[in-house]
Amino acid sequence: MSLSDDGDYGGDRGPETGQTRTRLPDSGGDGYGSTRRPRSGLSSRNLVTAVGVVVLLIAAIAFANRSGGGTNDSPSGNSPKHTDTQPTAPTGTKPVTGKNGDIAAGFAKTEQGAQSAAANYAVALGSARMFNRDQRHKIITTVMAPSAVDTFQKTLDKAYSADFNKNVGLNADGNTPADLTFVSRTIPIGTKAKTYSNGQATVEVWCTGLLGMAGSGSTKPVTTSWFTITMKLAWTNNDWKALTHSQKSGPAPVSGDVPASGAKEIAGAVEGYGGFTYAR
Incomplete structure (x- = not known):
């Protein structure tokens, strides 16, 4: 200037x-x-x-x-040093020590560890693999506490019905039609511990998501959504596991003026860009 x-x-x-x-x-x-x-x-x-x-x-x-x-x-140097961490600021603590399949595992028994677990479990529970029965059962067994697996699995098996699959553009069995790319991604924006005590935590995960079918001739284009997931977790077998999982809409920002990309570009982005391990 x-x-x-x-x-x-x-x-x-x-x-x-x-x-x-x-x-x-x-x-x-x-x-x-x-x-x-x-x-x-x-x-x-x-x-x-x-x-x-x-x-x-x-x-x-x-x-x-x-x-x-x-x-x-x-x-x-007279002012005291601020030690409060902003809600979405990283703590600097390593999020995990390992993984269970392709889902992060081995979270620290801390408030930050519970938030990291909730964020990563939200990603798994919002992935395209949830539309396949066998893969869904594997994810549920991995992220849910043993006492909650049966109930949660039965609830989701009813939710992921043949009609629901057709509504998002899939075949009745949850498979993707030929020459199309199914997109279902959950992207955490931030986390917040509503309650925390030794071995128990309630965590909110603010997310944006992608859902739809990319490809020529798709009648279910990929759209975005904003929602907040609330997850109750318990320290089980030396790791955080989810007891309950619920979701509500918002908070949602005003949509920007970026023009929508074509189906081919969206499909290429989904196939070309991998996900992350999320940490608080």
């Missing part, structure tokens, strides 16, 4: 210091031996510009510090 205008701001610089000359309206000349006077009104304009730049810098620094982009200590 340039601060030059019709006057001499930025027009002349000292040969050794490289500093911008500031011309004062006195008859004896300025500090560099010049006898020219600034044009009428120049000093006030320069002052407004300089003050504006300072105000913008102060606002930027304050915003960076509030967002975690700067230090929490004041220059004098």
Whole structure:
């Protein structure tokens, strides 16, 4: 950004210091031996510009510090250091030590560990594999506590019916029609522990999701949704396992103005971009 205008701001610089000359309206000349006077009104304009730049810098620094982009200590060191972690900020703790199949496992017995488990379990329970009966049963057995497996499995087997599969564009048996790509992805945005005690936790996971069929001739295009999953977890067999799982719509932001991509591009993105292990 340039601060030059019709006057001499930025027009002349000292040969050794490289500093911008500031011309004062006195008859004896300025500090560099010049006898020219600034044009009428120049000093006030320069002052407004300089003050504006300072105000913008102060606002930027304050915003960076509030967002975690700067230090929490004041220059004098008198202010106490902020230790509160923002809701979606990483804790720095390694999320998992292993995996069970392709689902993360071995979470820490901490509040952060429970949140990480809930986020990763939300991804698994919202994946395209849930539409296949055998794969669904495997996921449920992996993420749910043993005491909750049978009930949750029966509930979902009823939910993932032949009619439901057809409604999202799949065949009645949950398989994808030829030349199409089925998309079902859950992407956690952030997590929050509603309650936590030794061995018990209730965690909310705010998510966005993709669901639909990509490919030429698809009548069920891929759409996005926003929802919040609430998961009760218990420390079971040295890991966090889900006891219950529920979902509600929102919070949803205002849709942007990005034009929708074609079916081929969406299919290529789904097949080409892998997922993540989520950590709190």
